[in-house]
Amino acid sequence: MQQSRLYIKKFNTDFSPPENITSFYKNIFEVVAITHDKTKGGYTRQSSSNLKQDKLELIFERFCFECYKIDKTSFERNEIIAILEIALNRLCITSCSGSQILDDFCDYLCLIVRDGINFTFIHRSIYEYYVALFFSKLSTENAERVIPKINELNILNFLKILNKYYFNKYFLIIKLNYFIAKYNNSIKTYELKQKVPENFIHLFFLGDRDKIYLNKDIFEDLRNQGYLLDLLRKLLLQVDSVYQCSN
Known part of the structure; x- marks a missing residue:
């Protein structure tokens, strides 16, 4: 109000x-x-x-x-x-x-x-x-130190608009790389200007493409990453498939 x-x-x-x-x-x-x-x-x-x-x-x-x-x-x-x-x-x-x-x-x-x-x-x-x-104006040294620790969705959404470079470099890319390195070391690197790598999305799917099986272990790990969880939710809404959680 x-x-x-x-x-x-x-x-x-x-x-x-x-x-x-x-x-x-x-x-x-x-x-x-x-x-x-x-x-x-x-x-x-x-x-x-x-x-x-x-x-x-x-x-x-x-x-x-x-x-x-x-x-x-x-x-x-x-x-x-x-x-x-x-x-x-x-x-x-x-x-x-x-x-x-x-x-x-x-x-x-x-x-x-x-x-x-x-x-x-x-x-x-x-x-x-x-x-x-405040975060958008930090020096690169301080931004690299503190921005990866942000876990409030609205603050991240504002930061994405106020300083997209900082958001991409010090938050999004670092978080994506964490999951990629932890669950699939074979995924190739990607440039900052690219969209969210498709290989990151694939981490959450098992089985054929007719049905999507959410990898439970990765999903549980993602629950502590508010922004990435919301990002994944939006990506899933764009897929016309049946969702099932894997055990």
Whole structure:
């Protein structure tokens, strides 16, 4: 519901629907700031931190990443201020406090809301987008180290759009190679620009082509790989065959 409201706000702000879900989030800071000012009869409210919009967005991006690191999106006031202080410290911003930034995110930009005694994101997808945005800007060294560990489908989908090269090189190819090496060492290598190799798909099939038998051992291994499991599901939906699990 909150996501739909933000989508409508985007349309009402500049009279143009977002071209896609990523372009919608790309402009979210501008949308919420303009919308907030319009609801105040044209009065432009100053942020508590006195930081410009681009700087606030950078802090929000880092804050989302810090939340991702601890796998938490709902906080008591002291907790969220502490995480915001970490984000400010990482960005070497000393002109304001975590408490001021929290006021801006809650009252000025309305991206953080109070839920009882806790604070949380107005919509989880906003958090997921900014985590992916953070990953998309990493150095190649850091990207190679952390992106293969991502296991949240929505974050990966955002990353695929924001930085397709990073997604392919540091996630998809590595994951595909893992299964290929583990279950079929005879499969040849393939180029980054190619589609998902057909040999990878074949790993999940046994028997003739009239019926498809899912290899249970590989499928169970894949259950821990959220994105690849979803990828396989989409590939299977394109095949007009009878599916059976092998023992």
